[in-house]
Amino acid sequence: NAGVTQTPKFQVLKTGQSMTLQCAQDMNHEYMSWYRQDPGMGLRLIHYSVGAGITDQGEVPNGYNVSRSTTEDFPLRLLSAAPSQTSVYFCASSPRQSHTEAFFGQGTRLTVV
Amino acid sequence: GNSVTQMEGPVTLSEEAFLTINCTYTATGYPSLFWYVQYPGEGLQLLLKATKADDKGSNKGFEATYRKETTSFHLEKGSVQVSDSAVYFCALSDPWYTGGFKTIFGAGTRLFVKA
Numbered sequence: 001n002a003g004v005t006q007t008p009k010f011q012v013l014k015t016g017q018s019m020t021l022q023c024a025q026d027m028n029h030e031y032m033s034w035y036r037q038d039p040g041m042g043l044r045l046i047h048y049s050v051g052a053g054i055t056d057q058g059e060v061p062n063g064y065n066v067s068r069s070t071t072e073d074f075p076l077r078l079l080s081a082a083p084s085q086t087s088v089y090f091c092a093s094s095p096r097q098s099h100t101e102a103f104f105g106q107g108t109r110l111t112v113v
Numbered sequence: 114g115n116s117v118t119q120m121e122g123p124v125t126l127s128e129e130a131f132l133t134i135n136c137t138y139t140a141t142g143y144p145s146l147f148w149y150v151q152y153p154g155e156g157l158q159l160l161l162k163a164t165k166a167d168d169k170g171s172n173k174g175f176e177a178t179y180r181k182e183t184t185s186f187h188l189e190k191g192s193v194q195v196s197d198s199a200v201y202f203c204a205l206s207d208p209w210y211t212g213g214f215k216t217i218f219g220a221g222t223r224l225f226v227k228a
Binding site for chain 1: 117147149155156157158159162202206215216217218219220221
């Protein structure tokens with residue numbers, strides 16, 4: 001049971017570099033989202049998608065892009081990495097039905113130097 | 114807007130002690146309420162949930178009751194174990210908000226249990 005798979009698990013970037021965090025789910029969930037986790041701040045929503053071809057911004061979208069070309073994949077792109085983007089990133093998915101929980105990946109620890 | 118407030122940690126307890134982690138929420142509509150647990154180096158996983166007022170969620174000896182009158186969803190366990198050491202997140206989800214869903218998380222409470 002793969003569930004939600006994130007790659008890579010760890011990444012170090014230099015300021016200004018770009019990269020893509022990958023997220024894939026095999027549960028045929030319609031909803032997918034990206035969060036960042038910072039000490040003392042819980043999880044903050046970056047972007048989310050309610051289905052293939054549909055994305056929307058969360059509470060901290062600046063500096064990140066997403067796309068949803070398939071139900072399975074929801075990559076997060078950092079256009080020009082900044083030290084403020086050092087964080088742990090989590091991808092989550094959920095079925096469309098109401099009152100259901102989110103399923104999380106293992107996380108990507110990103111350090112921008 | 115919707116928000117979740119939970120007690121700050123860390124919380125340090127001895128094995129077999131009683132645990133309470135407070136959680137209150139602000140929401141429009143009728144959200145579902147969740148407790149997630151994060152063990153070191155792992156993602157979040159659902160611990161328990163409640164979908165309507167007065168529902169009690171329970172799992173692995175943990176319980177929480179959805180109290181609409183006090184807008185609370187406190188997590189309790191009668192006797193904690195060392196293996197319960199983790200970070201606990203209270204969360205709410207308003208499924209039909211703007212046609213999609215958003216899960217709002219509290220800041221998390223770290224629990225240390227000593228043998």
